[in-house]
Structures are given as C-alpha cells and as structure tokens.
Amino acid sequence: TLEFADRVGRVEPSATLAISNKSAELAADGVDVVDLSVGEPDFDTPENIKQAAKDALDAGHTGYTSTPGIPALREALAEKLHADGLTQYEAENVVVTPGGKQALYEIFQTLIDDGDEVALLDPAWVSYEAMVKLAGGSLARVDTAAHDFQLAGALDDLTETVSDDTELLVVNSPGNPHGAVYSDDALAAVRDLAVEHDITVISDEIYKEITYDGVEATSLGTLDGMEDRTITVNGFSKAYSMTGWRLGYFAGPEDLVSQSGKVHGHSVSCAVNFVQHAGVEALQNTDEAVAEMVAAFSERRDFLLDLLRDHDVDVATPQGAFYMMPQVDDDDTAWCEEAIDEAHVAAVPGSAFGTPGYARFSYANSKERLEEAVERLADADLI
Numbered sequence: 001t002l003e004f005a006d007r008v009g010r011v012e013p014s015a016t017l018a019i020s021n022k023s024a025e026l027a028a029d030g031v032d033v034v035d036l037s038v039g040e041p042d043f044d045t046p047e048n049i050k051q052a053a054k055d056a057l058d059a060g061h062t063g064y065t066s067t068p069g070i071p072a073l074r075e076a077l078a079e080k081l082h083a084d085g086l087t088q089y090e091a092e093n094v095v096v097t098p099g100g101k102q103a104l105y106e107i108f109q110t111l112i113d114d115g116d117e118v119a120l121l122d123p124a125w126v127s128y129e130a131m132v133k134l135a136g137g138s139l140a141r142v143d144t145a146a147h148d149f150q151l152a153g154a155l156d157d158l159t160e161t162v163s164d165d166t167e168l169l170v171v172n173s174p175g176n177p178h179g180a181v182y183s184d185d186a187l188a189a190v191r192d193l194a195v196e197h198d199i200t201v202i203s204d205e206i207y208k209e210i211t212y213d214g215v216e217a218t219s220l221g222t223l224d225g226m227e228d229r230t231i232t233v234n235g236f237s238k239a240y241s242m243t244g245w246r247l248g249y250f251a252g253p254e255d256l257v258s259q260s261g262k263v264h265g266h267s268v269s270c271a272v273n274f275v276q277h278a279g280v281e282a283l284q285n286t287d288e289a290v291a292e293m294v295a296a297f298s299e300r301r302d303f304l305l306d307l308l309r310d311h312d313v314d315v316a317t318p319q320g321a322f323y324m325m326p327q328v329d330d331d332d333t334a335w336c337e338e339a340i341d342e343a344h345v346a347a348v349p350g351s352a353f354g355t356p357g358y359a360r361f362s363y364a365n366s367k368e369r370l371e372e373a374v375e376r377l378a379d380a381d382l383i
C-alpha cells in the first residue's frame, strides 16, 4: 500500500472542479445543466493568437525555451507592466509560467517555510489556501463579505489580523469569487500595513483587464513604498480567453526570480515554447477583441444582476471579473446541491472560498442561459 505524504493530507480537491465534474456527469446522462460554476470565459481564443501559435509551430519553435521564458515575451510583458505603471519591473524581473496558478505555486514554494503566516482576504480563490498548506504555511483570514466584498470595510479587521509574524498577504483585485475592485484608499492602507510589518504582498491581477463602468483596477505595486515588496501575478487565461493554453507570469525582485527559478526549473522547465510566441501576439495585437469580450461580460453582469434583484436576491454589484456572489441559504453547500440536483443549475458554494451563506455564479455564459438559470432557481423555490 502507498503511504501518502502529510502534505497531500492537508488539502482538499478543488471545490470548483468537484461541481464542474458533477455538472459534466449529469450532462453525460443527457441532463441539460446550466453551468454557472466555471471559472473561464466562454469565448474562443482570438484568431490572431491562434494563428501566431500555428506560425510558431511551423517555424519550429518546439523545443525547450530558457527557464524564465523567451526574451521576446519577457520584454513584451515588461512593456505591458510599464504601461500599467509598474516601472520597477524589467524583462529580468519577469518569469513566464504555465498559467498564473503555477506562478503562484512557485512563489509560495519559494517564500513560505513551515508555520509561516499568509494572510488572505475572504472570500478568496480556493487554490491560495491549498498552495499555502502544500508549502507548510499557516493562514490568517479576514472576511470582506460583510462589506459587500470591499476591502475598505474590512481594514480594521486586517489591521488586527496582520502582525510582524505575517510573511505574505494576497490581494486579488478584481477578485475571484466576488468581482470586487479595491479602492485606491484601501490599497494605500494595505501599503501602510505592509510597510509597518514588513510584509510582502502578492498582487494577483489575473482579472485586471476585465472591469466595468470605467472602473480601473490599480496595480498595488504602483503605490509608493510597494515597488520592492509587491510580487505581481497575471496570466493570459481570462483576458484573452486562453485557459487551456496554460500561460501566465509573475514579476518581482531579481532574487525572487533566481530563487524561484530552482522550483520552476526542477518542475516545469519552461512554459510551452510556441504558446509563449502566441503570448507576444496576444499582448501586442488583441486590444479590440479584449474590449469586445469585456463589453459582453458587462452586459451579462447587468442582465444577471437585474434578474436576481427582481427576485429579491441580495447581491453586491461586482466591478470586474465575471463572477458575482449572491446571498443564498445559510447552508450554502446544501443550497448548491439542491440547485444542481433539482434545478440543474451549477454554482459553487461560498464555503469553498471561506464565506458560507453565499454562492458564486459565473456569468461567462449567454444571456439566454443566465435567464434560464434564474427561472429554474425560482421554479425550484431556491430564490
């Protein structure tokens, strides 16, 4: 018999994937499920990006690349980061990874020792907790749900929670699962705490390109005092609808790049060669397609908010990403089970993100399907 390591015993399988699997099983049995549980855009990857990958394959870009990525992509990423105001990062500060997830995994592996404390703002994306636990770290959690998911309302709690013992804080704005975009004042308060307690902050900006109503998500690393203590994480999955391509990156101090390079080099070697070439094209020539996708998400957000509010559902208005978190039953897990079993609507329980009483709905779906979902939930008396 196999003897499993403690570290795998410390984590649970991804709750979002569990729901998606159940939804796929029902679909395989011929059941028409409206799946609001998925964390990916429903658009195809823009044509120019696909063409760039095909061209790169034809040009023979099929071998390993240098560990941190091809120079053309690292340079294009440095330019993108500069355009976001993150002028502290040059190409040497950028590591290209197979997905933003791998970037985060490498950062935790590189910075967290047994017992080191990492602070999360709940509800938080499910994998942060798992990655911290895999690295042996401990968690300190601050709830934002009571404040419409705005960090501004949770600053007193954050101040009480973090201390000189806090190694890392993770900030994700716009955030999964709630879609909130944190205000500049709230980010400035984070800066003050990070400086006071010498905390390094991971700014997960994977949804940065997807915001609504003219709201812009400020990059934490642009704040005075945060230049050297921010690790900026991003990826191509969400903005460019490239989830299956597995392309992401992080940017940080050069010593982080060299130390995490050991984890990167000894695990994945490099991101896929021709995919990196397609990444350059995505960064340089896809603004219009991105704007079209964001416009569609914005319309669907308004549509779903209106439908839910027509049924008196309590739901905060998200300003970015493609998720919202309506309040459901106190037992959100039972509510989501009923939703999938009886209404054939898949959503993720808030408990999975540290916030019971809510569910995450993804609106990366057509308006027809969103309307169908709300009708079914109403018919089943779930809303």
Ligand code: PLP
Pocket (backbone or CB within 6 Å): 039, 098, 099, 100, 101, 102, 125, 172, 175, 176, 204, 206, 234, 235, 236, 237, 243, 246, 247, 248
């Ligand atoms: N960060 C957040 C908050 C996410 O929601 C996701 C994906 O769901 C990721 C990072 C990682 O995405 P990927 O590995 O596809 O780049």
